[in-house]
Amino acid sequence: MNPRAKLLSLGTLMPVIDQALEARFEVLREGPAGDLDAVIAAHGGEIRAIVTRGQRRTDAALIGRLPKLELIANFGVGYDTVEVEAAAAQGVVVTNTPDVLNDEMGDFTVGLLLATVRQLPLAERHLRGGHWQKGAFPLGPSLRGRRIGIAGMGRIGRVIAHRLSGFDLPISYHARNRVPNIDFAYHPDLVGLARAVDVLIVVLPGGETTRHAVNAEVLAALGADGVLINVARGSVVDEEALIAALRDGTILAAGLDVFAAEPHVPDELGAMDNVVLVPHIGTATHHTRGLMADLLIRNVMLWFDGAGPVTPVAETPVVRRG
Ligand code: 8YV
Numbered sequence: 001m002n003p004r005a006k007l008l009s010l011g012t013l014m015p016v017i018d019q020a021l022e023a024r025f026e027v028l029r030e031g032p033a034g035d036l037d038a039v040i041a042a043h044g045g046e047i048r049a050i051v052t053r054g055q056r057r058t059d060a061a062l063i064g065r066l067p068k069l070e071l072i073a074n075f076g077v078g079y080d081t082v083e084v085e086a087a088a089a090q091g092v093v094v095t096n097t098p099d100v101l102n103d104e105m106g107d108f109t110v111g112l113l114l115a116t117v118r119q120l121p122l123a124e125r126h127l128r129g130g131h132w133q134k135g136a137f138p139l140g141p142s143l144r145g146r147r148i149g150i151a152g153m154g155r156i157g158r159v160i161a162h163r164l165s166g167f168d169l170p171i172s173y174h175a176r177n178r179v180p181n182i183d184f185a186y187h188p189d190l191v192g193l194a195r196a197v198d199v200l201i202v203v204l205p206g207g208e209t210t211r212h213a214v215n216a217e218v219l220a221a222l223g224a225d226g227v228l229i230n231v232a233r234g235s236v237v238d239e240e241a242l243i244a245a246l247r248d249g250t251i252l253a254a255g256l257d258v259f260a261a262e263p264h265v266p267d268e269l270g271a272m273d274n275v276v277l278v279p280h281i282g283t284a285t286h287h288t289r290g291l292m293a294d295l296l297i298r299n300v301m302l303w304f305d306g307a308g309p310v311t312p313v314a315e316t317p318v319v320r321r322g
Contacts, residue, residue, distance in 0.1 A: 005304060006046045008039070008066075011055035013075060014289060020297045021051065024304070030056075040065050049073065049300060052082070060086035071309065073299045075292060076283075077101060077156070080206030080233060084315040094316045095299040095309045099155060100291035101283045106159035108257070108282045109201060109231050113164075116255030116276045117143050117199070117227055141225075141252065143167065149197030151190055151213070152204035152232065153179045160201060172196055190214070194221035199229065206233030214238065219245040226251040231282050234260040243268045246275060257282050 007025040009018070021027050028039050028047065034056065040047075047066045052058055053075040063069060063086045072082055072094045079096045087094050115121060119140045126137045148164055150157050153175040161171055161184060172185035174193040179186075187193035190213055194200055200222050204210045214228070214237040222228065228251060230237050239260040245251045246269075253274040259265050262280055269275055283289060299309040312318050 005048045006043055007049040007051065007300070008043075008047045010050060010052040010058065013051060013053060014293050016290070017051070017075070017293050017297060021300065024301070025049075036062070049303070051075070051296065051300065054079070054081035056081070058082045058087075063087055063090055063092060071095065071300065071303050073296050073303075073309075075296050078206050078233060079313055080235070084313060088316045092316065093303070093309055093318055094313045095296070095303075095311050096313050097292040097295045098311055100295055101288050102155050102159045104285060104288040105156045105203075105231060105282050106163045109160045109203075109229065110163050112231065112255040112257060112276065112278065113199065113201065113227075113229050114143065116229060116253050117141050117146075119253075121276050122273055141227075143169065143199075146198040146227075147172070147196065149173065149187075149193045149200045150184075151175075151193060151200060151202045153182070153184075154203070154205070156231075157203045158182070160203060190218055191221045194218045194226070195223075197222070198225050199227045202228070202230040202232045202236055204232050204236050206235050210236045212236070212238040212241075214242070216241040216245070216250075219251050222251050224249055224252065228254040229256075230254070231257045234258045234262060239266065246272055 004026040006028060007021060008028050010030060028043055030036050031038055044065050046068055048068050049071040050058055051073045058072055058081060060083050063083065069092050072087055072092055074082055074094060074096045077096050077098045079094060082094055084094050123137050126132060146169055148169050148171045150161055150171065150173040153173045164171055172187060172193060174187045174190050187196060202214060204213060219241060242254060243266060246254060255276040257278050258280055265277060269277060283292065295311060299311060303309050308318050
């Protein structure tokens, strides 16, 4: 019997993924302190796939130490922690888990928007803290009359826009290019979009090209009644500038699922009442994480069956194997 192919599993994956992979592969893992050197020294020449959920970077240095690497399977649609250029240069295919999470992200984003604008967590704290008996929760902001802006009109952005179309509010968007076959107003630059709306929903992909795309200028353009919702990546927003904008009233409020240095969340944000903070849970349901797990497993299995991956990313060409 042929020895099992060696696969490197980075970070904590769902048990269903671990079980499926262990049934077919020799699964190697980082040391207890996240130390990879020992495992690479022992097996680096034979590792043929990496599976990761992006808790640590799969960078050029790591990829370069694995000469037999063929596949990097990323758990998540965003693969900003995988250095795709280095993978492509070495002929390694990268896969992600697109589409199966679009509806969940649409639902979640609407929820976070409403929670932020209608101050639901603050109202709940008011009730649980026993303050209702002493006085009604004060009147607060509304979604009524607002103009919605969506930064990023990819698959998730389009689902969010579709969901919000039922809210009878004008929707406009910014993306690198105008998206065909949609009716929403297009803004070629983000500052222009921020100036035109009162709610800015960020669904841009992460990575260097979008780093701090939402900066002090964008926040100033969003304005004193403005609400920022970030369900994309913490890196897309200049967190320091956001903290300053929330503190000095440059914008009204923010709802954040993602942060610059997760799981660290700046104390300043935690101390503010005009922010809703949740721990990167956009896709965190049994239903959707199950679909993401299935897709990741299928990508790995089909690759090693010689049938090619299901969802390779655009940057890495699929080399059909003989
Ligand atoms: C997950 C995500 O939280 O799909 C993504 O890009 O950010 C989320 O679905 C993450 O990938 C799993 O840790």
